[in-house]
Amino acid sequence: MGKLILIIEYLEQNKKWIVIQNIEVDFLGQRLCFINDNLFTFQPSDGNLMYVYEMNSVSSEFMKTNILMQIKLLVSKHENYINLIRRIDNDKFQIDKDLYGQISHDGWYLITWDNISKEIQIRRCILYMKFQK
Template sequence: MDVHGYRLSFITDNLFLFQPYNKEEIWIYKFSNDLFTKANTFHAKSDCEDFGTSFPQQFIKSKNIILAKNGNYIHLIKFDIQDNFEVHQSINFEDQCIYGQLSNNGQCLITWDRKSNFIQVRLYEKQ
């Protein structure tokens, strides 16, 4: 590879995501013919350089949701059985110093960010 990144996560045994450093993209890798190859790319806003190594991507299988931080943003990404990915919601914290985690069932997102200096709790609302 000619880039580096801070975040990767398996979604299935045959599919993982890689987030390259300083790009507004997330790359999708699929396993076929005995190796993983880049299959697709989708857009994920950033607005600044992302130095955050302590905010890993998180996958909630029961909701098919991925939590991914990129720069000032936290993205909730949905995907379907055909491995189509779509940014479902983006939250702009206006500062790159963000920490957070989804609950195991994906119902609750808890975050702390340097700008507000608050712990914030957001609940999942089905649309």
């Protein structure tokens, strides 16, 4: 069987789930993160890659996209780890191996221990994304 992400939709009238899109990927993965109904990320099991998929407004299908993210820190869970990913330029990200952290129960605060500076830092989430066309 190929490596696929299945986009599945529930049809209320039939009370059934149906596959509406198959997305072929190059790597096995176990982590999808839904940002909203039109945007999700996929992380392969091996390596430190992350792919972003956005729904195309014309075809109503998800496609791998280039997103200009106006963020400097992305928090992503992978297996038993929470990865703190820093943007190092417009299209490159790097996992920060010197930070350890915890997210508050409501998801709005990130508390980290920086192993280099030996400091505890508390960050509040402010959401802002700009899509590149």
